[in-house]
Amino acid sequence: MKWGIIVFPGSNCDHDCYHVLKHVLHQDAHFLWHKDTNLDSFDAVVLPGGFSYGDYLRTGAMAKFSPLMKSVVAFAKKGGWVLGICNGFQILLESALLPGAMLRNASLKFICDTVTLRVENTKNLFTHRYRKGEELRMPIAHMEGNYFIDEEGLKKLKDNNQIVFRYVQNPNGSLEDIAGITNDKGNVLGLMPHPERASESILGSQDGRRLFESAIHSLESNG
């Protein structure tokens, strides 16, 4: 499976994603510079965590105008698989590939911690290798993870089963404990926790690994 990992100026989890995909899961993984434009040969793209464009103005606000983001939007609209982690999630929100927006953490503090998540939806290409209700340990590291969406938007998220991960103990004030959501078609996933930092036992948790394995398995079974 061919994965593209987008490197924005200020990305800092790009190598972690590459490492997990390439060396742990033996995937065909490639870095993509934000000025590239061609995604034709890729099965999935990852928007990694970090501080793209220094988080200027709002997190993700500048990155959405990167040349490659135009291609990512077209790729996602055609059904291509897109995974946004942390700052990547924030970029997907700013690009309107996912609904809602991020506010500053309720505590006003940058939170670096390991949290427990609950899997809410396993009927998704990124989560079918989990059990519904299963609890996972994954690191978080963010200042703006306080997810917000209006009532109408929240209703849509619930009606379409787009809420995929919830925090068991809400660390940041996020609405309805939301930690990760998909778009309505289910081919775009954004989450604040870092599955790529929880994919090897030496790092304390392997709970994130099945997220990538789910996608790999989805592609293989789709043929």
Added chain:
Amino acid sequence: MMARIYITLKEGVLDPQGKIVQKSLQSIGFKEVSDVRVGKYIEVTLPDSLSKAEAEKKLEQMCKQLLANTIIENYSFNIVAKK
């Protein structure tokens, strides 16, 4: 000409920063402060050759496309002669 742009959080959107500032103001003696909302102020310089209507149209687009996230923020602006 210069545009003064104000970005504010929408009503109903929690502003943790505003709450902390409110508490701080109260703790230093301004007990009468019942609410604080923190926003952004942006100055944008435009050529004087633009008509007011053209400038307003452009500023609208700037706010919608980049300066504000209209899911959580409102914007307003006024145009003044550059100092």
